[in-house]
Amino acid sequence: AQSVTQLDSHVSVSEGTPVLLRCNYSSSYSPSLFWYVQHPNKGLQLLLKYTSAATLVKGINGFEAEFKKSETSFHLTKPSAHMSDAAEYFCVVTWGGYSTLTFGKGTMLLVSP
Amino acid sequence: EAGVAQSPRYKIIEKRQSVAFWCNPISGHATLYWYQQILGQGPKLLIQFQNNGVVDDSQLPKDRFSAERLKGVDSTLKIQPAKLEDSAVYLCASSNDRFPPDTQYFGPGTRLTVL
Numbered sequence: 001a002q003s004v005t006q007l008d009s010h011v012s013v014s015e016g017t018p019v020l021l022r023c024n025y026s027s028s029y030s031p032s033l034f035w036y037v038q039h040p041n042k043g044l045q046l047l048l049k050y051t052s053a054a055t056l057v058k059g060i061n062g063f064e065a066e067f068k069k070s071e072t073s074f075h076l077t078k079p080s081a082h083m084s085d086a087a088e089y090f091c092v093v094t095w096g097g098y099s100t101l102t103f104g105k106g107t108m109l110l111v112s113p
Numbered sequence: 114e115a116g117v118a119q120s121p122r123y124k125i126i127e128k129r130q131s132v133a134f135w136c137n138p139i140s141g142h143a144t145l146y147w148y149q150q151i152l153g154q155g156p157k158l159l160i161q162f163q164n165n166g167v168v169d170d171s172q173l174p175k176d177r178f179s180a181e182r183l184k185g186v187d188s189t190l191k192i193q194p195a196k197l198e199d200s201a202v203y204l205c206a207s208s209n210d211r212f213p214p215d216t217q218y219f220g221p222g223t224r225l226t227v228l
Binding site: 034036041042043044045046049090092100101103104105106 | 116117153154155156157158161169204206216217218219220221222
């Protein structure tokens with residue numbers, strides 16, 4: 001069965017410092033991977049997605065993620081955190097076809113001034 | 114472009130009562146999804162529709178949950194009777210096509226509290 005593990009339930013950074021949110025997946029086949037962000041009382045918004053094209057994927061708001069097949073990882077990074085980045089982030093995997101999206105448990109990003 | 118609409122945004126009921134949630138997907142999106150998000154967890158798919166047909170309802174507790182999408186556009190999710198463990202946010206999402214895995218656009222959700 002497909003699965004995705006977000007290694008940190010909470011990450012705290014200071015404004016202006018780099019962000020790293022870690023995600024690992026289990027894989028029998030080539031996956032498609034997504035990162036979604038959820039601000040309080042808002043719907044989930046897609047940050048970026050990987051679907052077997054370039055392994056370094058750039059998303060909105062300065063976020064990017066790198067697909068590393070050898071490490072079965074898809075970590076999310078941003079060079080400089082902003083206060084507005086404080087939210088919950090979900091790593092999501094699917095194997096396409098009619099397979100469903102499988103969400104990680106989420107990582108809460110806290111940004112301090 | 115209008116996003117996915119859901120109503121109500123909040124609902125409080127007592128256990129054993131029934132409740133219904135409504136979702137209107139983005140215009141033209143053939144695929145519609147209902148998810149359950151329990152506090153502290155990622156969303157879990159309850160049911161997926163392709164037009165007005167069910168593609169996947171393997172995780173829908175069918176003894177108490179039902180969903181329909183009669184005309185292939187908007188959808189209703191019902192719980193009858195509700196249990197305490199049904200307290201969660203119910204998210205609706207839609208996408209344009211299933212192949213390849215297309216971006217799912219999510220609504221704001223309905224927060225259900227069962228007392």
